[in-house]
Amino acid sequence: MKSVLSVQRFIPEIDEAPHFESYELDLPDEATILDGLTYIKENIDDSLTFRRSCRSAICGSCSMVVNGYSKLTCKSPIAVELRRGRDEIVITPMRTMRVIKDLVVDMAPYWQHFRDVEPYLQPDPNKVPGKMEEYVVLPEQLAPSRRDLNCIQCAVCYSDCGVTEVSAEFAGPPALAKAHRFVTDPRDSKRRQRLEKLVDLGLWDCAHAYNCMECPKHVNPADAIADLRRMSIAEGITDNLGARHSQAFTENVERSGRLNESALVPETLGYTNISALLPIAPQGAMMALKGKMPLPIFHRKVDNYDEVKKIYAAFAKTSEDKE
Amino acid sequence: MEYKPLRYAYFTGCVAKGTCPELHRSTVELCKVLGIELWEMTGATCCGAGVIHDENPELQIALNARTFAMAEGQGMDIVNICSTCQQNLGQDAKALRDHPELRARINDILKDSGLQYTGNVTVKNLLWVLVSDYGLDRLAAKVTNPLTGLKVASYYGCQLLRPVDETGYEDPDNPTSFDNLVRALGGTPVDYAGKTRCCGFHILSVNENTSTRMAVKRLQEAEEAEADIMVTPCPLCHVSLDAYQPRARKLHDAPGKMPVVHLSQLVGLACGIDPGSLELSRLMVSPKKALAAVVPA
Numbered sequence A: 001m002k003s004v005l006s007v008q009r010f011i012p013e014i015d016e017a018p019h020f021e022s023y024e025l026d027l028p029d030e031a032t033i034l035d036g037l038t039y040i041k042e043n044i045d046d047s048l049t050f051r052r053s054c055r056s057a058i059c060g061s062c063s064m065v066v067n068g069y070s071k072l073t074c075k076s077p078i079a080v081e082l083r084r085g086r087d088e089i090v091i092t093p094m095r096t097m098r099v100i101k102d103l104v105v106d107m108a109p110y111w112q113h114f115r116d117v118e119p120y121l122q123p124d125p126n127k128v129p130g131k132m133e134e135y136v137v138l139p140e141q142l143a144p145s146r147r148d149l150n151c152i153q154c155a156v157c158y159s160d161c162g163v164t165e166v167s168a169e170f171a172g173p174p175a176l177a178k179a180h181r182f183v184t185d186p187r188d189s190k191r192r193q194r195l196e197k198l199v200d201l202g203l204w205d206c207a208h209a210y211n212c213m214e215c216p217k218h219v220n221p222a223d224a225i226a227d228l229r230r231m232s233i234a235e236g237i238t239d240n241l242g243a244r245h246s247q248a249f250t251e252n253v254e255r256s257g258r259l260n261e262s263a264l265v266p267e268t269l270g271y272t273n274i275s276a277l278l279p280i281a282p283q284g285a286m287m288a289l290k291g292k293m294p295l296p297i298f299h300r301k302v303d304n305y306d307e308v309k310k311i312y313a314a315f316a317k318t319s320e321d322k323e
Numbered sequence B: 001m002e003y004k005p006l007r008y009a010y011f012t013g014c015v016a017k018g019t020c021p022e023l024h025r026s027t028v029e030l031c032k033v034l035g036i037e038l039w040e041m042t043g044a045t046c047c048g049a050g051v052i053h054d055e056n057p058e059l060q061i062a063l064n065a066r067t068f069a070m071a072e073g074q075g076m077d078i079v080n081i082c083s084t085c086q087q088n089l090g091q092d093a094k095a096l097r098d099h100p101e102l103r104a105r106i107n108d109i110l111k112d113s114g115l116q117y118t119g120n121v122t123v124k125n126l127l128w129v130l131v132s133d134y135g136l137d138r139l140a141a142k143v144t145n146p147l148t149g150l151k152v153a154s155y156y157g158c159q160l161l162r163p164v165d166e167t168g169y170e171d172p173d174n175p176t177s178f179d180n181l182v183r184a185l186g187g188t189p190v191d192y193a194g195k196t197r198c199c200g201f202h203i204l205s206v207n208e209n210t211s212t213r214m215a216v217k218r219l220q221e222a223e224e225a226e227a228d229i230m231v232t233p234c235p236l237c238h239v240s241l242d243a244y245q246p247r248a249r250k251l252h253d254a255p256g257k258m259p260v261v262h263l264s265q266l267v268g269l270a271c272g273i274d275p276g277s278l279e280l281s282r283l284m285v286s287p288k289k290a291l292a293a294v295v296p297a
Helices: A033-044 A078-083 A108-116 A139-145 A156-160 A173-183 A191-200 A221-234 A241-256 A261-269 A274-289 A305-322 B021-034 B051-055 B057-074 B083-098 B100-113 B126-142 B177-184 B208-224 B235-243 B245-251 B263-270
Strands: A002-009 A019-026 A063-066 A069-072 A089-092 A099-101 B006-011 B036-040 B078-080 B123-125 B151-154 B229-232 B260-262
Touching: A002 A033, A002 A078, A019 A033, A033 A078, A033 A089, A063 A156, A069 A156, A078 A089, A108 A173, A139 A173, A156 A173, A173 A191, A173 A221, A191 A221, A221 A241, A221 B051, A241 A261, A241 A305, A241 B051, A261 A274, A274 B245, A305 B057, A305 B100, B006 B057, B006 B126, B021 B036, B021 B126, B021 B260, B021 B263, B051 B057, B057 B078, B057 B083, B057 B100, B078 B083, B078 B126, B083 B100, B083 B123, B083 B235, B123 B126, B126 B177, B126 B263, B151 B177, B208 B235, B208 B245, B229 B235, B229 B263, B235 B245, B235 B260, B260 B263
Parallel strands: A002 A089, B006 B036, B006 B078, B078 B123, B151 B229, B229 B260
Antiparallel strands: A002 A019, A063 A069, A063 A089
């Protein structure tokens, strides 16, 4: 199988800017991107630098960006990329992080986000079993975190996330999935504190782009993030913009069946929160001039609106029953 | 050649009836010209946008099950004009199809209103309907005003493509439908890094700074690829990229102007619908200059 790998090369101490070098390969049909890079290193240019170890999607070392999308390269066949019809397979280092050399990035910020979520069990000291006892955790109690446990820290989702790309503050998908693993652990005693801290670490900054749902280990952090949001509202941690937006949205739709957009912004920020509303007033005025700001009072209800009320009522009843 | 008639339950979504009325109106105009019959679902609720799901997943599924039951009652599939609607309706339709016990639980709530959903509705974005159901050859034959020489940055965005298990119409790492459609209209698609990356809309009211920074990045990526114009299948992307463009550029010191039109507007122009009926004048960044060569004066 013939292929051309176009690989980004860069030594920051020497090169002014990254450049690409192309390598023509002829490898077995089942060869992966990582096989290609290893072949180059062993046979063509031993100065090519990249991380790798297990070649079996266990160690999480060999993540790179392949034709614009982050991949675990040991799990990504060259043939799949060829089928996508590109003349060259372009390989660049992961996004967001500083390049150390060629395809190796400095993952320090990534690990800092992990440390921030305190990725270790913090049991209640009074509930820790004695010396000869064990803490029994049933499989169903660990079910919510089963997927989180598969994470191999490959950083593919971190590199592909549109929010981490522009915001160093956002904890990012993998750290939030790790947080979910401990928030849902029945042995942990810091559930509420963890959820409160997660709000500060960007729980509500996820933009639902779902890039992290292409996880090579099917951790799918976006689901974990949605679940953390749900738990945080249920826990009453609602004094923040994200939770208020979610609650205001749900209540807004309840009133007519359809979102009344012009009302949602002041409902999220608070009608009396002048210092937050004032800076965006010109934006509202510009949109109004273009006929893009319908008056909230002329908002039509959906047909058979009573059916919508019944659905909301059914769920209000379920949550009362739970209490 | 005889074509089988195309009829859909038309789910407008909230934004095409609010902030982007030009999207709804241009969609109706376009479908009239193409002979696609739309039954507007004036009884449908908001899709929940993932936001209701964040607070109460089953409440969102129940609201959408009601919408599906209405379409099912008409024997029609649903067409929508918004990537967020597509993702949420698509995801919830799959959940209801794959999990009979969930469907039974939800149907129990709908029973009170005399509604039942058996799981047989397919949800499609207008882009997919044009490319797959209508067909690009048939569309090309309707083009009276080819977009010759126009460099178009198709903005697939993120939610139309992912999660691939739930909404998968095409390879999210190498989508081609939108660029093929642009070719059928006579335009020239440009390849650019941001075409499948997020516009930031869903955190616009929670973290405006980060959200607008994402939007600016997408605009700049299209500019770097020398696009004349961007086109989006989603009114939420449109709010981020067009309605908020002047503000986003100001916040991040990124001067410039990139016109962004709706999918229905671009196809409508190529099919000879006059710019007035497509309400191009509602766009915040005027596409006039970019379209001067292809729009009849």
